[in-house]
Amino acid sequence: MVLTVHHLGISQSERIVWLCEELGIDYKLVKHTRAPVLSPDSLKSLPGNVLGQAPFIEDSDTGVTLSESGAIAEYIIHKYGGGKLSIGPDADAKTYASYLYWFHYANATLQPALQVGMFVGLAKLEDGAMVKGLADRRLHVALQQLDDRLKDHKWLAGSDFTAADIMMVYCVSTQRYYGLVSLAPYENVLRYLRDCGQRDGYRRAMEKGDPEMEPLLGAQAPAKSLIDVGGTESDIWKKK
Ligand SMILES: N[C@@H](CCC(=O)N[C@@H](CS)C(=O)NCC(=O)O)C(=O)O
Structure with missing residues (x-):
C-alpha cells in the first residue's frame, strides 16, 4: 500500500499527518510550500486535485484520490486504521x-x-x-x-x-x-x-x-x- 499524503505547510493538512502518526500507519508524506500564501504549482497540478488545495491524498492500491479533511480522515481511518480513533454506531x-x-x-x-x-x-x-x-x-x-x-x-x-x-x-x-x-x-x-x-x-x-x-x-x-x-x-x- 502506498498512501501519499500531500501536505501544504502551515495548513489544515497538518490534521492528516497527525492522523497517520496517531494511527501508526505507513504513508508517504509529500510536502508543499505556500507560494507564498496560496498553493504552489506542485500541489495544484496533481491529477484529481480539482481545487488545488491541501489536504489531498493518493492511494496507489485503489486508485483513489481525495480532498477534504473530513472525508480523508474517514477514508484513512476505515480503510487503513481499522476504525481506530473513530466512534461508531455500536458505541453508546x-x-x-x-x-x-x-x-x-x-x-x-x-x-x-x-x-x-x-x-x-x-x-x-x-x-x-x-x-x-x-x-x-x-x-x-x-x-x-x-x-x-x-x-x-x-x-x-x-x-x-x-x-x-x-x-x-x-x-x-x-x-x-x-x-x-x-x-x-x-x-x-x-x-x-x-x-x-x-x-x-x-x-x-x-x-x-x-x-x-x-x-x-x-x-x-x-x-x-x-x-x-x-x-x-x-x-x-x-x-x-
Ligand atoms: N475544507 C477543506 C479546505 C481546504 C483548504 O482550504 N486548504 C487550504 C489550506 S488551509 C489551501 O489549500 N490553501 C491554498 C489555496 O487555496 O491555494 C478541507 O478541510 O480540506
Whole structure:
C-alpha cells in the first residue's frame, strides 16, 4: 500500500499527518510550500486535485484520490486504521452522537466562523463596523461552545481521544496565523491545546510536516496575519 499524503505547510493538512502518526500507519508524506500564501504549482497540478488545495491524498492500491479533511480522515481511518480513533454506531449512542457532532463542528461551524473573521480582519474595517460585530459575535459563540464542552470533557467525544480532536485542533492553533484570534477568554480550550500538544503523535506530526513552524498552542495570537506579511516569505511563523 502506498498512501501519499500531500501536505501544504502551515495548513489544515497538518490534521492528516497527525492522523497517520496517531494511527501508526505507513504513508508517504509529500510536502508543499505556500507560494507564498496560496498553493504552489506542485500541489495544484496533481491529477484529481480539482481545487488545488491541501489536504489531498493518493492511494496507489485503489486508485483513489481525495480532498477534504473530513472525508480523508474517514477514508484513512476505515480503510487503513481499522476504525481506530473513530466512534461508531455500536458505541453508546450519546458518545457516538458527540463524536459525530464535534468531528463535523470543526469544519462546518468553527472553521467558517474563523475564516469570516479572518477576511473581516484583513479588510481592516473600523471597530464599530456592523459586519465586524457580526463576525466577532459568531466566532465568539462558536468558541464559547467549544470551551463549554471542554470544561467537563477531556476530549471532544468524551473520555477518549478521537479523530474529532484531530479535526478540531488546526482551527484553534495554526489557523490563528491567518485570523488573529486570542484564546485568552477560553481557558478550557487552552487546557485542551496543552493536552493535544503533549501527545507524541502530535509532536511527531509537527516535526515531520512543519519542522520550522512554532505551533500556536498558547492564548496569544501573532501580532499580524501571515497573509498581511507575505506568507512564507516572512518569518513570523518560524521557531525562534
Ligand atoms: N475544507 C477543506 C479546505 C481546504 C483548504 O482550504 N486548504 C487550504 C489550506 S488551509 C489551501 O489549500 N490553501 C491554498 C489555496 O487555496 O491555494 C478541507 O478541510 O480540506
